Amino acid sequence: MRKVRTFSNDTALVNERRKHIIKIATELIVKKGYNNISTRELANALGMSTGGLYHYIGSKSDILYLIINFTAELTGQTLDRFAKELKDAQPADQLKESLKVYFETVDYYRDFHNFVNHIMLSLPLKDRRIVYEAESRIIQFFESLLNSGIETGQFRKVDAKILAHNIVAAANAWANRGWYLKRYYTLDKYTDEQVECILDQISAPGKASPMAQISR
Amino acid sequence: MRKVRTFSNDTALVNERRKHIIKIATELIVKKGYNNISTRELANALGMSTGGLYHYIGSKSDILYLIINFTAELTGQTLDRFAKELKDAQPADQLKESLKVYFETVDYYRDFHNFVNHIMLSLPLKDRRIVYEAESRIIQFFESLLNSGIETGQFRKVDAKILAHNIVAAANAWANRGWYLKRYYTLDKYTDEQVECILDQISAPGKASPMAQISR
DNA sequence: TTGTAACGACAGAGCGTTCGGTCTGTAAAA
DNA sequence: TTTTACAGACCGAACGCTCTGTCGTTACAA
Numbered sequence: 001m002r003k004v005r006t007f008s009n010d011t012a013l014v015n016e017r018r019k020h021i022i023k024i025a026t027e028l029i030v031k032k033g034y035n036n037i038s039t040r041e042l043a044n045a046l047g048m049s050t051g052g053l054y055h056y057i058g059s060k061s062d063i064l065y066l067i068i069n070f071t072a073e074l075t076g077q078t079l080d081r082f083a084k085e086l087k088d089a090q091p092a093d094q095l096k097e098s099l100k101v102y103f104e105t106v107d108y109y110r111d112f113h114n115f116v117n118h119i120m121l122s123l124p125l126k127d128r129r130i131v132y133e134a135e136s137r138i139i140q141f142f143e144s145l146l147n148s149g150i151e152t153g154q155f156r157k158v159d160a161k162i163l164a165h166n167i168v169a170a171a172n173a174w175a176n177r178g179w180y181l182k183r184y185y186t187l188d189k190y191t192d193e194q195v196e197c198i199l200d201q202i203s204a205p206g207k208a209s210p211m212a213q214i215s216r
Numbered sequence: 217m218r219k220v221r222t223f224s225n226d227t228a229l230v231n232e233r234r235k236h237i238i239k240i241a242t243e244l245i246v247k248k249g250y251n252n253i254s255t256r257e258l259a260n261a262l263g264m265s266t267g268g269l270y271h272y273i274g275s276k277s278d279i280l281y282l283i284i285n286f287t288a289e290l291t292g293q294t295l296d297r298f299a300k301e302l303k304d305a306q307p308a309d310q311l312k313e314s315l316k317v318y319f320e321t322v323d324y325y326r327d328f329h330n331f332v333n334h335i336m337l338s339l340p341l342k343d344r345r346i347v348y349e350a351e352s353r354i355i356q357f358f359e360s361l362l363n364s365g366i367e368t369g370q371f372r373k374v375d376a377k378i379l380a381h382n383i384v385a386a387a388n389a390w391a392n393r394g395w396y397l398k399r400y401y402t403l404d405k406y407t408d409e410q411v412e413c414i415l416d417q418i419s420a421p422g423k424a425s426p427m428a429q430i431s432r
Numbered sequence: 433t434t435g436t437a438a439c440g441a442c443a444g445a446g447c448g449t450t451c452g453g454t455c456t457g458t459a460a461a462a
Numbered sequence: 463t464t465t466t467a468c469a470g471a472c473c474g475a476a477c478g479c480t481c482t483g484t485c486g487t488t489a490c491a492a
Contacts, residue, residue, distance in 0.1 A: 040481085
């Protein structure tokens with residue numbers, strides 16, 4: 001986390017203000033686009049003046065950086081949560097549970113996901129890496145989850161890498177293609193269908209598709 | 217196709233210049249972001265002056281519109297091609313072939329796909345619809361292809377809607393997540409893997425997975 | 433009184449767009 | 463063939479505007 005300028009020495013206050021900035025800015029940017037909101041407009045939405053805003057950030061693009069970092073942290077937290085909660089479960093249950101939580105998280109933070117998509121090109125390469133890395137970590141999490149199931153023979157021998165990637169793609173799709181999907185699915189329904197698709201692909205050979213019924 | 221201002225009466229020349237503008241602008245925008253290229257910079261890359269550029273467009277945002285329209289037309293062309301070439305084939309072959317072609321098309325025009333992804337939030341709703349419609353048509357194409365296979369009993373009874381959507385999502389992923397995928401896959405490899413995933417999911421019950429071997 | 437959060441007018445830069453003008457190619461007139 | 467006239471593609475300086483980021487000031491809490 002690179003440093004972002006502030007004139008305040010009160011760390012708690014800075015964090016609070018920045019949290020607020022992240023939230024409001026993300027909403028605004030998702031609604032109108034980064035370049036279509038001015039610092040004035042943002043300050044206004046925050047209930048501050050431009051000067052006040054610049055008391056806590058060094059530049060407009062710092063806002064992007066703050067948001068990017070926030071999303072990366074989210075990813076980290078999600079993964080940590082998975083690791084803790086699922087430590088001792090069976091691969092199949094781990095997968096089911098983590099898929100459910102992951103899709104929920106993406107839904108909840110879908111503004112951020114869309115934001116990241118939209119903003120990517122305005123970021124310097126260095127900052128893009130932060131996003132790339134966070135995404136890679138998620139994919140790798142699912143990949144190794146799948147692989148551990150394959151090793152124990154509980155899953156079929158599928159290409160874990162592509163499947164993991166497809167999982168993340170499906171989740172992202174919920175965020176950035178909601179305009180289409182929400183005509184036909186609720187989040188729950190969508191999650192169920194996707195989980196079924198995935199379990200279908202990994203269910204061990206021989207057994208027809210024993211894991212395909214979702215318990216909900 | 218709404219009208220875009222030009223000062224020229226020579227339709228052929230206008231088309232030629234605009235084609236050039238579309239190509240170069242898309243490249244630039246995908247690299248740096250719409251708001252980070254100026255008309256001056258674009259004109260320069262085109263080998264023109266700003267005045268020359270404005271001879272063929274009415275405003276900077278007209279460029280977005282031109283590109284959006286171009287991609288929508290591409291989609292239409294792809295679908296027409298499918299319709300013609302695959303008319304009499306079996307559903308399974310139709311699917312395999314159309315997947316291959318579709319992934320190839322997405323790869324070839326990946327700048328445009330990325331562009332759409334990036335620019336979506338900045339577009340007026342009216343123009344977004346153009347994109348939505350084109351995407352919906354692609355999804356519907358695969359959906360009905362799957363359904364016709366299900367009706368004849370050649371495919372398993374899967375949720376064609378979600379599978380069709382996943383196909384399009386997987387193709388898009390190739391375009392806008394190439395930074396990750398290209399570490400591990402070539403286009404051919406990626407296509408093969410995805411085709412295998414899909415055939416796997418629809419292969420009729422009883423038979424193990426007879427269509428899983430890809431002929432290439 | 434001192435420190436600092438907050439204000440908001442303002443400077444400076446950069447942008448999209450315009451517009452008076454040039455220059456090249458074509459075609460009619462001589 | 464040479465001259466003249468003209469259309470229109472193209473140029474680039476300049477305009478008007480918006481935006482970011484600064485800074486002198488105020489309000490207030492300790």
